[in-house]
Amino acid sequence: MKKFKLLVAAGMASVFMGITAYAGGWQQDTSGWWYQNDNGSYPKDCWQWIDGNNDGIAECYYFDNQGYCLMNGITPDGYTVDGNGAWHVFGTVQTQKITSQIPLTKEIAAEIVKSHTDKVGYWSPADEIADNILIMWQIWPTGFRGKFTVDLNTGDCYEEGPYWGPEDPLEELFTREYHMNVRSYLQ
Numbered sequence: 001m002k003k004f005k006l007l008v009a010a011g012m013a014s015v016f017m018g019i020t021a022y023a024g025g026w027q028q029d030t031s032g033w034w035y036q037n038d039n040g041s042y043p044k045d046c047w048q049w050i051d052g053n054n055d056g057i058a059e060c061y062y063f064d065n066q067g068y069c070l071m072n073g074i075t076p077d078g079y080t081v082d083g084n085g086a087w088h089v090f091g092t093v094q095t096q097k098i099t100s101q102i103p104l105t106k107e108i109a110a111e112i113v114k115s116h117t118d119k120v121g122y123w124s125p126a127d128e129i130a131d132n133i134l135i136m137w138q139i140w141p142t143g144f145r146g147k148f149t150v151d152l153n154t155g156d157c158y159e160e161g162p163y164w165g166p167e168d169p170l171e172e173l174f175t176r177e178y179h180m181n182v183r184s185y186l187q
Contacts, residue, residue: 026052032068033085035061042067047075047087049096057095059086104183106134109150112185113157117148148179155183 024038035050036042045065049058062075062085069085079087086093113136114123121140129135132152137145144162151157159179 031066033071034063034067034069049098051098056098058098059084060094060096061085062087104152104155104186106152108186109134109152109155109157109182110136112182113148113150113180116180116185121146150182155181157182 024036027034027036034042035048035052043061043063044067045063047060047062049060051058062070062079062081064070070081071085072081072083074080075087080089082088082093088094110123117138121138124137124139127135134150134152136148136150138148139145140162146159146161149158149160157179158176160176
């Protein structure tokens, strides 16, 4: 019976040891640095934007045909990379803000706008209209309305108002201003 249990335990251990878990990140060996993507692949013979420290800002790196990051030199296409491998122009590392990969639904956008708006009042139900544009109305105690328009593609939100009704802006007081980018609140 002991031999059977030992055989079963050894079999289970070999199964679990064969399962590969991937986590994206920088790797190093004696030849240099490379980047392993979340799916276990790695970039080769290309540029890739990487936010290696998860600060929401990515730097651009060039990887050679073996997958190693080129450092302190000139890439085959003529760009300069620094000692960390980041592309730079006249000494300034080139960066790009990383936007969340979480899909922006009308429900998520509506909750973010409501929680980051200072005005008092109540909200009418959010309505999505054509081309992924969300329109929300906030009704203030005075009876006036504020119109919030959210582009679900970019996350940009604009506030318009005041309105007495949906079709009736008070022309002399009407404003349209940038309110926020809803995507910046997604984590």
